[in-house]
Amino acid sequence: MDIQTFYQTYLSENELVRASLFNSGNFATNDALIKYKVDELESQSALHEMFEHLSMAEAKLLRRLSTETAFDNVHRVSYLPGKYPTLIDYQYILEDNGTEGVIHAEVVNVLNSALQETGIFPYTPMSIPDSETIGPQDVSRLDKIYNGPIYWLYNNLTFKDLRNVMSKLNIKSIGQYKDDYLNEVIAHLTAPEYLPVVLNHLDEVAYAQIRDNIKKDYSVYENHPRWQTALETGLLVKVHQDYLVMHRDVLRALKKVDFSKIGKEVQAETPENYNAYHITCTINGCEEIFRTIAIPTRLNFLELEIIICEAFGWNNIGSGQFITDKNLIAYDEAGAHKNALMTDVYLINEYIQYLYDSEDDYVVDIILDTVTNITKPIPEVVSYGGAVPIENIGGVTKLIETLNILEDKNHPDYVNVYAHARRKNYRERYPVSAVNKKLARLFNRGNPII
Numbered sequence: 001m002d003i004q005t006f007y008q009t010y011l012s013e014n015e016l017v018r019a020s021l022f023n024s025g026n027f028a029t030n031d032a033l034i035k036y037k038v039d040e041l042e043s044q045s046a047l048h049e050m051f052e053h054l055s056m057a058e059a060k061l062l063r064r065l066s067t068e069t070a071f072d073n074v075h076r077v078s079y080l081p082g083k084y085p086t087l088i089d090y091q092y093i094l095e096d097n098g099t100e101g102v103i104h105a106e107v108v109n110v111l112n113s114a115l116q117e118t119g120i121f122p123y124t125p126m127s128i129p130d131s132e133t134i135g136p137q138d139v140s141r142l143d144k145i146y147n148g149p150i151y152w153l154y155n156n157l158t159f160k161d162l163r164n165v166m167s168k169l170n171i172k173s174i175g176q177y178k179d180d181y182l183n184e185v186i187a188h189l190t191a192p193e194y195l196p197v198v199l200n201h202l203d204e205v206a207y208a209q210i211r212d213n214i215k216k217d218y219s220v221y222e223n224h225p226r227w228q229t230a231l232e233t234g235l236l237v238k239v240h241q242d243y244l245v246m247h248r249d250v251l252r253a254l255k256k257v258d259f260s261k262i263g264k265e266v267q268a269e270t271p272e273n274y275n276a277y278h279i280t281c282t283i284n285g286c287e288e289i290f291r292t293i294a295i296p297t298r299l300n301f302l303e304l305e306i307i308i309c310e311a312f313g314w315n316n317i318g319s320g321q322f323i324t325d326k327n328l329i330a331y332d333e334a335g336a337h338k339n340a341l342m343t344d345v346y347l348i349n350e351y352i353q354y355l356y357d358s359e360d361d362y363v364v365d366i367i368l369d370t371v372t373n374i375t376k377p378i379p380e381v382v383s384y385g386g387a388v389p390i391e392n393i394g395g396v397t398k399l400i401e402t403l404n405i406l407e408d409k410n411h412p413d414y415v416n417v418y419a420h421a422r423r424k425n426y427r428e429r430y431p432v433s434a435v436n437k438k439l440a441r442l443f444n445r446g447n448p449i450i
Helices: 003-010 013-022 030-041 044-051 056-066 085-089 105-118 136-146 150-154 159-169 178-189 195-199 204-215 225-232 248-254 301-312 344-349 396-406 414-422 432-443
Strands: 074-078 094-096 100-104 220-222 237-240 243-245 276-283 290-296 321-324 352-355 363-372 380-385
Touching (some): 003 030, 003 100, 013 094, 030 044, 056 074, 056 085, 056 105, 074 105, 136 220, 136 237, 136 243, 150 237, 150 248, 159 178, 178 195, 178 248, 204 225, 204 248, 225 243, 225 363, 225 380, 290 301, 301 321, 301 352, 301 363, 301 432, 344 363, 380 432, 396 414
Antiparallel strands (some): 074 100, 094 100, 237 243, 276 290, 290 380, 321 352, 352 363
């Protein structure tokens, strides 16, 4: 069906009245309106005028339809004047059968191309598939993302993500669609007068690092648990499993913030003013499983191993190994024992991994997030993500496959997989209170564990 036939088929007398009122003209016949609409699609000035009224919901609809095949060149969509007002007012979406609307494929393609040329649509995708590896030499690929249209970057967030951001920042929306939430979040995150509210949610180390990165015009961050709050408040957006970005408009707004008036300063990291570390332990290859733990200073490596294993719910404690920069930390017969080697100098100066001794070859990445103070020298899990990594399940790949099945009770293998997991150390919910109580019992003695 060509566009002429489309309009002849679906135009009604009501559309003639609507067109006459909306365009301050007088369309006496369908043919007159059809000619006007066809000419309008060829006029860049007319299209740009229409784009000033186009909602992002309508722009997203056009983008989606441009990727779909239309039956007989006609796309069928919901006829929603509240959601697609401009496309309906301009007679691009026509009513058919009450609640259903129709739009011609040529209209979709023309509008989609024009939107891309104006920069309303990004020229490149605003995220990169996790299956693609991005090394340090490839980070420049992210430039077009954080410099692209801000709306489409934040469209990476789900409706639930946006709702959580708004709840955390106490933002109210009078709308009900995702686009309403997007517009509210973006408006607040690009307002210098509001950004101190956002920054005050960050811990001291994250706050200080973001403040310094703003001065250096940094927009790219490695995906690490320390940036969880920055993600939850919308300061950063995940665009790849390994990378987060700060949009140029947010960065530009942050440059206008007077940080001296926020009153959030980081104490110098000297042994005199702290007695604990916050470390984040993450399962290598399954980064959604992590534990952030407050640990006292002056722990030995055996104590650190006990803390890690208890935090992850593992039973085989004592035979694992620690490495730094691919070199084994010596504590065998030729070197020191685990309970005689202190962790402090390594945590502060080195990148450490713990190799858990099991059939799964789990590797735990250990990152020092911050130094802090605690009232008692007792380790404590302060935040966490992901399930208990099941022991002897077959490695990280098998763990991810198993956890995906356990999340879907309708999966055909759910019953058998659940029964198998329960015979091991699987827990449906991470027992953080029980873990911390056990850590308190183990370490509430004042002496190193030997």
